[in-house]
Amino acid sequence: MNTIQDIQNEIIDEFGILGDDKESTIYYIMELGAKLPEFPESEKTEENIIKGCQSKVWLTTQENEDKIVFLADSNTDITKGLISLLIRVLSGRKPQEILHAQLDFIDKIGMGNIIGSQRSNGLAAMIKQMKLYALAYQTKQNA
Amino acid sequence: MPINLEDIRSLFPILHQEVNGKPLVYLDNAATTQKPQAVLDALSNYYELDNSNIHRGAHTLADRATRYYEKTRTLIKEYINAKEEAEIIFTKGTTESINLVAATFGRKFITKGDEILISTMEHHANIVPWQMLCEEKEAILKIIPINDSGEILMEEFDKLLNENTKLVSIVHVSNALGTINPVKEIIQKAHRFGAKVLLDGAQSTSHLDVNVQDLDCDFLAFSAHKLFGPTGLGILYGKRNILESMPPYQGGGEMIKEVTFAKTTYNDIPFKFEAGTPNIADVIAFQKALEFINDLGKSDIKKQEDDLLSYATDLLGEIKGFIPIGTAKDKVSVISFNLNGMHPFDVGMMLDANGIAVRTGHHCTQPLMQRFGIEGTVRASFSVYNTKSEIDVLVAAVAKIAKIKNK
Structure with missing residues (x-):
C-alpha cells in the first residue's frame, strides 16, 4: 500500500493539472465526493456529526483488524468531496500512521483559497476528529 | 431623468475588478452596498x-x-x-x-x-x-x-x-x-x-x-x-x-x-x-x-431596481430545478432561491468561481427558513449600479449549475 505521503503527492499532482481555475477545481472536488461509498442512514446520528462544520458532516469508523476505515457523508457536495480527499489519505491505515500524518497536501493545493475560511475551519475540524478516532483506537489497542 | 448606468458605475471603484479571473458581479447588496468614491x-x-x-x-x-x-x-x-x-x-x-x-x-x-x-x-x-x-x-x-x-x-x-x-x-x-x-x-x-x-x-x-x-x-x-x-x-x-x-x-x-x-x-x-x-x-x-x-432620486432608483428584479425573475424562473423562495406581490430587488438537489452553500461557491457574489445560508432568519422547511437559500440582491448584462451572467451561471442535478 502507498504511504500517506505517496497519496498526498498524487492529489497534489491531480490538482496541479487543474491549475488556477477555481470552477473546474470545484467541479472536480464534487465529482470525487460523488464517488464516496454509500454512508449508512442509521449512522447519520447526532453523535456522528462533526462540530465546527458549517454544512452537516457525519463521520464514523469501522475496524479492519488493526486498521481504521473511515466512512463519511455530508449534505453538501463540495464538503463531501473534501472529505473524500481525507478518506483517501487516511482511511485503511493504522492509528499510529493517522496520528503522525502531516497533511501538507491541503496547503500545497491551495485549498484555503479554493474553499474559503469557513470551509477551511470545517476541514480542520474533520481532521481533528479523524485523529481523535485514531487516538481512541490506539489507546484501546494498547490497553 | 433616466439613470445613466455607466456614470453610476464609474462612481464605485470596487466594482471594476476581477474575482477568480472573471469580472466581479456584485449581487450581495442586501448584505451591504458598495460605497461611492465621494464617501x-x-x-x-x-x-x-x-x-x-x-x-x-x-x-x-x-x-x-x-x-x-x-x-x-x-x-x-x-x-x-x-x-x-x-x-x-x-x-x-x-x-x-x-x-x-x-x-x-x-x-x-x-x-x-x-x-x-x-x-x-x-x-x-x-x-x-x-x-x-x-x-x-x-x-x-x-x-x-x-x-x-x-x-x-x-x-x-x-x-x-x-x-x-x-x-x-x-x-x-x-x-x-x-x-x-x-x-x-x-x-x-x-x-x-x-x-x-x-x-x-x-x-x-x-x-x-x-x-x-x-x-x-x-x-x-x-x-x-x-x-x-x-x-x-x-x-x-x-x-x-x-x-x-x-x-x-x-x-x-x-x-x-x-x-x-x-x-x-x-x-x-x-x-x-x-x-x-x-x-x-x-x-x-x-x-x-x-x-x-x-441626486439620483428614490423613484428612479426604485424603477431601475424593479426592472432588474422582473428581468431576473423571468429568466431565472425558466431554469429547470429553480425554486424561488418568497414570491410576494410586493417585493424589492431580492431573489432568494434554491436549486433542486443542491445545497445553497455549494451553489454560492460555484457562483463565486464565476465572479458572482451572492449570499447563501439562513440570512439570520432561521425561524423563517424553518417555516419554509429549508436550511437556507441562495440570495441575489440588486442595487442601482447593477446591470442587465450582470443578470445575464448570473442566469447563465445558475443554469449551468442547475444542470448538475437537473438534467
Missing part, C-alpha cells in the same frame, strides 16, 4: 483635515467637525421626514438601534404579561432582543404567521392584537425574501390598541421612500452601510415624546447634563442616548451617501 474621499478628508472630538471643543477643528457631524443628522431627518433632528440617534447599526429600544423603552414600559408582536420573517436582530426582554420581564412574545409566498397574514395579525399588546416590532422589507410588508396598515391597527410600533428599516430605507411622519411609526431602525455609507453606523429614529420618556441607554460622557457623586442629570435627546465619543468620521462621510441617493 471614501469624505472619510480620508475627515482624518486629513478635520479630525477632532465633537461638541464642547473650544477650537476651530472641533467646531468644524461638530458642524459636519450635526449636518448629517439634518440630512437624515430630511431623508426619513422626521420632525426634528433630536429624533435622530446615532448607533452602531440596526441591531444596536433595536437593542437600544429593548434596553430602554422595554426596561421601563414592558411588564409581566405584556405582549410583543413580531413576524415569522424577522431577522435575528429583531427576535433575540425581544426574547431576552420577555424572559426578564415575564412578557410574552407572539409571532405573526406568513403565507407560502412570504406575506404576512393580516387576519392573523388582527387576531393577535389586543389590549396587552405593548409593542409591534416588524420588518419593513424582509432581508431573506424581499417582501414589502404593509406597515402603514400594521401601524394604524397597532395604534388602535395603544401599542407602539418599531420598524426594522434595514432593507427598506435603501429601496423605498420611508416617511416616518406619513407612516406614523414610533421607531425606525436602519444602517448606513446598506445605504452606500460606511459600516459601523446605525440610526434610530424615535418620536420625541417617546424618546423623552425612555431612560438612558449607556452611561458616560455626552449623555449627561450634570454629574455629581450624589446625583446625575441627563442630557436632552438625542444626546441622552449617545454616550461616549461617537463614530464621527463615518457619520460625516454618510452625508455623501445620502447625497448620492438624493
